[in-house]
Amino acid sequence: MKKIGIKDIALRANVSTAIVSYVINGTRNVRPETKERVLKVIEEFNYRPNAIAQSLKSRRTNTIGVIAEDITVFNTPEIIDGINEYAEKHDMHILLTNLRLQKKVGYNYADTATYQKHAQAAVSDLLSNQVEGIVYIGVHPRDLTGLIHTNDRPIVYTYCYAQNECSIQYNDEQASYDAIRYLVSKGHSRIAVISGLMDSIPSRLRFNGYYKALTEFQLYFDPQFIKVGDWGGESGYQLLGELMELPDPPTAILIMNDLMAAGALRAASERGISVPKDLSIVGFDNREFSAYLNPRITTMDLPLHDMGMLAMKALCNRIGGKQETTEDPPLCKLIERDSVAEPRSDVK
Amino acid sequence: MKKIGIKDIALRANVSTAIVSYVINGTRNVRPETKERVLKVIEEFNYRPNAIAQSLKSRRTNTIGVIAEDITVFNTPEIIDGINEYAEKHDMHILLTNLRLQKKVGYNYADTATYQKHAQAAVSDLLSNQVEGIVYIGVHPRDLTGLIHTNDRPIVYTYCYAQNECSIQYNDEQASYDAIRYLVSKGHSRIAVISGLMDSIPSRLRFNGYYKALTEFQLYFDPQFIKVGDWGGESGYQLLGELMELPDPPTAILIMNDLMAAGALRAASERGISVPKDLSIVGFDNREFSAYLNPRITTMDLPLHDMGMLAMKALCNRIGGKQETTEDPPLCKLIERDSVAEPRSDVK
């Protein structure tokens, strides 16, 4: 049983293959009567054009490549979902590559050479598959400048950065600024921060937002209120201790991810510090588990879906030759739950 | 600047295009000297063959389609990760389609017609892109028999079922059997169950495992110990109450997902029932949050990654013409945490 092609349709409809092509793509006027006839045959044979052949000839694959550093990391599926939504609306397909950065043997972010080898191989592979562009999804927002070459095909980075390339990130600074403003609105003025590693871009940005709010609202500023963690739960546990042993401890803490916030919560509970009665906590990331902790953590939700959409939009613009797209970075949204309350009047 | 192709390489290397093709694919002997020359030119121009053209001619795309009902659901990324691992090893590419079942307006599992329309459209689209096969990832293990037609291309279902088609699922019955056996080994004999909706396949299978273990270990059996929830946290909360108000309550409960287990935990805490001291609980799914509850839930981890690998393996076999692959379904693994202890001696 031979696969039927455009020739068969043309034959049956008693027209040339060109007409069939015109009918399918609407690229030229066809007499309604003829069109009808062709459509009927197409229907009858349930014919669908071979997209590979179309691509070869038309030089448009309607396919973009998505490279995920690790699809099992919490941010990635949501971003892909956003990419997908936009792609679907524009009849684009997604060729997915999962780098599996964490799971590959000896794969460590600091080992730039190994990283580059793998990433570049993935890109080359996509390019040879004639993708019209690439969106790259990082696993944490680091700088990837100069590591990847796409041979002039557009690439858009999201959840990471690359100089002179388009990259879509949410507004980290604004997010932590908003968090502080929220705490201020609840009456807090002694607000500490547990940051992530300081060589990470979001740590710096979030710290900027924290510091900006402190200045703007003329809050108490104490260098001891600034603790630097390593993003892991243990460091949150540890640093909360340090913070609360200060002679004059804070009434609220901004913690730069939910993982550390969870650790902090555990430390608080062990020390008999009641959250939010004695201490308010705002987390970051809105991880699934943050709604299940006791108390449920008030946290910053990342606009992952939007980032995916925007990344895809920017990519499509570039594919279409437009470079501008300087949209504002999407904003995080505070999810109010139970880890923030007004400070106790005696410590206020 | 023209894109360079095989002809350019052939020209520069002073051979015919056929030779270049042979060198690239190793499909025929080429004199080492010639081969060397060709490779050098390829290197020099950084030439990579156009995969689209290769596919068109060779009729092999090395691409499979993955249809995810919803990529943001917890099971899906892990499964894709598994698919990806196997695919990468076999030089296959993944064309990703995300149905976004939950998010599409008015999309409800019971509305089979709408579902079928969308799913079939996705399949047709992949087929026209000449994928060599499809793996379909469900969002919960329901029966999809007869809804999708692939025009003779192989399809493998995972996390869902379809009669007369290959579907990869973990061993639900064994999992709950193992859970009960574990509880028995801890000394429990009065074991209740909170099941999911009874029209769902896994509920039935898990109940089978529960019942089989009960019989085999000659445990106390009380119809009142069987509660049917709806998979949601609220129903766990509710049903734990009912169970514990029984004149002679169980000492342990198998709960068929972590969501309901979380609800149950809340109910227990409100009632002053201490888990695991007064009551042991085993959950299902090993959701991220289950490690953050208080106590951390002992739960059944699903072999999602393996399922992805197996699905892909089965698919590749089918693509290669082999139909057998009747491997055993992968097994769940108990993650021991803090929600199980020996029953108190006074209620034993």
Next chain:
DNA sequence: TCACCCTGTTTAAACGTTTTACATTGCGCA
């Protein structure tokens, strides 16, 4: 009446590969 345009259609040349069929050479061996 004729030159011209318009519309709908066909012809055939691409697109960048793979692969079949054939050509050439050289070598071993009867």
Next chain:
DNA sequence: TGCGCAATGTAAAACGTTTAAACAGGGTGA
């Protein structure tokens, strides 16, 4: 010497579309 065969190479026909260019057959206006 001549034959068969292995090893290497080439030419050209696909693969299933799109699309530029040519063409047919009426109108239409001068």
